[in-house]
Amino acid sequence: MTRDDLFKINAGIVRDLVTGVAQYAPDAFVLIISNPVNSTVPIAAEVLKKHNVFNPKKLFGVTTLDVVRAQTFTAAVVGESDPTKLNIPVVGGHSGDTIVPLLSLTKPKVEIPADKLDDLVKRIQFGGDEVVQAKDGLGSATLSMAQAGFRFAEAVLKGAAGEKGIIEPAYIYLDGIDGTSDIKREVGVAFFSVPVEFGPEGAAKAYNILPEANDYEKKLLKVSIDGLYGNIAKGEEFIVNPPPAK
Numbered sequence: 417m418t419r420d421d422l423f424k425i426n427a428g429i430v431r432d433l434v435t436g437v438a439q440y441a442p443d444a445f446v447l448i449i450s451n452p453v454n455s456t457v458p459i460a461a462e463v464l465k466k467h468n469v470f471n472p473k474k475l476f477g478v479t480t481l482d483v484v485r486a487q488t489f490t491a492a493v494v495g496e497s498d499p500t501k502l503n504i505p506v507v508g509g510h511s512g513d514t515i516v517p518l519l520s521l522t523k524p525k526v527e528i529p530a531d532k533l534d535d536l537v538k539r540i541q542f543g544g545d546e547v548v549q550a551k552d553g554l555g556s557a558t559l560s561m562a563q564a565g566f567r568f569a570e571a572v573l574k575g576a577a578g579e580k581g582i583i584e585p586a587y588i589y590l591d592g593i594d595g596t597s598d599i600k601r602e603v604g605v606a607f608f609s610v611p612v613e614f615g616p617e618g619a620a621k622a623y624n625i626l627p628e629a630n631d632y633e634k635k636l637l638k639v640s641i642d643g644l645y646g647n648i649a650k651g652e653e654f655i656v657n658p659p660p661a662k
């Protein structure tokens with residue numbers, strides 16, 4: 417499927433599911449994993465706004481798979497046998513070059529050989545396509561998506577249960593959450609993935625780590641932001657100015 421085909425099918429599904437959430441469970445945590453996440457999360461936000469129940473602290477786009485890929489592929493390059501030991505912030509959006517792994521901020525610090533950096537970043541950004549091609553028409557990532565979905569849902573639930581220090585990147589609305597106004601000023605777009613700390617009410621704090629990115633990563637950030645403007649507008653437009661029903 418092209419991205420447009422995917423949008424046409426999933427936009428309506430997300431709209432209808434989130435309409436149900438707005439009507440019957442307006443206080444629920446909403447974790448959107450359906451692609452294209454860059455657009456389906458703005459769709460969800462617009463639906464919730466329309467029903468006057470939008471709480472930015474409880475709406476998340478699940479970008480954890482990008483972190484899982486960043487950990488896995490970086491571990492392979494640096495010879496780390498346990499990828500989960502690498503804490504790599506991945507920011508931006510959740511498709512292709514809107515995904516920005518901030519490898520220079522990896523903890524513990526890793527040294528990526530200069531001749532391997534471009535390929536590593538591309539592999540993290542386009543890992544989803546690699547899976548689609550390998551499955552040759554039989555679907556997209558499933559097990560890795562399940563693991564990522566589990567990891568993210570567990571983080572939200574741990575925060576909700578009062579556990580402290582639970583942080584994962586998530587694609588969030590840049591308003592109404594502690595720390596988002598700085599990020600919004602910097603990126604300009606309405607939604608962006610950044611490390612989020614979870615608490616009893618959902619997103620308790622968003623961390624603005626973007627100023628710490630190096631020059632190479634700042635160029636990637638610019639490409640990401642340029643792409644996100646259109647992706648977000650497409651999602652918002654789908655609700656604000658819906659296509660005629662067939």
Ligand SMILES: NC(=O)c1ccc[n+]([C@@H]2O[C@H](COP(=O)([O-])OP(=O)(O)OC[C@H]3O[C@@H](n4cnc5c(N)ncnc54)[C@H](O)[C@@H]3O)[C@@H](O)[C@H]2O)c1
Nearest residue numbers: 426429449450451453478479480481555556557558561564
């Ligand atoms: N965010 C991520 O990291 C990530 C990664 C991989 C895939 N995805 C996305 O996850 C979604 C699911 O992927 P998959 O591989 O599991 O697809 P799939 O086709 O195997 O499963 C989709 C499921 O949705 C159900 N469904 C269809 N229409 C529905 C509706 N109107 N209401 C409720 N359920 C409905 C289908 O019956 C099916 O069980 C896709 O949107 C895919 O793009 C996201």
